[in-house]
Amino acid sequence: MRKSLFVYLFCFAAMAGWQTSVAAETAAPVDSAELQPILAAGGDAEAGKAASATCAACHGPDGVAAIKTYPNLAGQGAPYLLKQLQEFKSGARENAVMLGMVAALDDTAMANLAAYYASQAPAEGVSEPENLELGRNIYQGGISSVGIPACMSCHGPDGAGNDAAKFPRVNGQNAEYTVAALQSFRSGARANDPGKMMRLVAHRLSDAEIAALANYLQGLH
Numbered sequence: 562m563r564k565s566l567f568v569y570l571f572c573f574a575a576m577a578g579w580q581t582s583v584a585a586e587t588a589a590p591v592d593s594a595e596l597q598p599i600l601a602a603g604g605d606a607e608a609g610k611a612a613s614a615t616c617a618a619c620h621g622p623d624g625v626a627a628i629k630t631y632p633n634l635a636g637q638g639a640p641y642l643l644k645q646l647q648e649f650k651s652g653a654r655e656n657a658v659m660l661g662m663v664a665a666l667d668d669t670a671m672a673n674l675a676a677y678y679a680s681q682a683p684a685e686g687v688s689e690p691e692n693l694e695l696g697r698n699i700y701q702g703g704i705s706s707v708g709i710p711a712c713m714s715c716h717g718p719d720g721a722g723n724d725a726a727k728f729p730r731v732n733g734q735n736a737e738y739t740v741a742a743l744q745s746f747r748s749g750a751r752a753n754d755p756g757k758m759m760r761l762v763a764h765r766l767s768d769a770e771i772a773a774l775a776n777y778l779q780g781l782h
């Protein structure tokens with residue numbers, strides 16, 4: 562099972578035209594708990610906390626959003642968070658609300674905010690029983706008939722992501738946000754994924770499969 566998964570990821574990697582080193586990196590997932598403090602050292606979490614008051618209205622004071630269309634940021638990898646903030650600012654990831662939030666921030670302020678949210682405890686949600694198994698099956702095994710690789714080959718068996726590779730944490734995330742994220746990769750409205758990694762994955766997912774994945778991920782930890 563594990564071996565075929567690798568072969569799969571490898572083919573997918575070649576197809577997407579990446580360096581084989583990316584596949585090698587995912588072959589031995591980095592322990593994010595160990596890496597977190599090292600990477601967080603790139604930013605000052607205390608300064609980030611002080612600057613986060615404006616963010617709390619939507620993302621929650623503890624990085625867990627009360628309104629479920631907004632993403633939880635708690636425990637997300639700092640390198641991924643920094644990349645998103647920079648890309649909202651540059652327009653590589655288009656979102657009018659977030660553009661307004663980051664327009665006045667420089668790289669240091671963004672790194673501090675990223676370090677702060679990365680240092681928080683990730684949210685632990687629950688999954689509904691309906692369609693849970695479909696979500697788990699796709700997450701763990703992909704859909705080989707249409708060439709969709711297993712999500713866990715990049716996001717990790719427990720969905721905690723891979724900080725060094727900037728593969729985001731997807732576990733504990735609000736299902737509404739995950740649905741919107743997968744739909745926007747599918748339509749191409751979100752196009753900030755290197756090597757089209759997520760657009761290639763999402764473009765063959767049906768609405769029902771997206772809903773099942775989002776439900777499964779919300780309760781995964």
Ligand code: HEC
Binds near residue numbers: 613615632655729
């Ligand atoms: C008015 C509500 C609102 C406020 C305030 C806000 N955000 Fe956001 N944030 C959003 C929305 C909506 C999204 C999802 C955007 C999308 O769908 O692309 C988002 C997405 C993000 C993401 C990407 C998360 C991911 O998983 O990819 C980050 C990082 C982020 N916000 C950080 C911040 C920071 C830091 C601040 C404060 C400086 C902030 N936000 C303030 C609404 C808000």
Ligand code: HEC
Binds near residue numbers: 632712729730
């Ligand atoms: C080849 C590696 C790879 C595979 C396989 C993969 N992803 Fe991703 N995924 C990524 C990367 C890289 C990003 C972040 C792109 C960016 O920089 O914004 C991402 C982003 C996401 C996001 C958005 C996270 C956020 O906070 O906005 C979701 C949700 C997601 N992936 C779910 C999935 C699901 C579900 C599958 C399986 C159907 C999957 N991914 C398969 C690499 C992968």
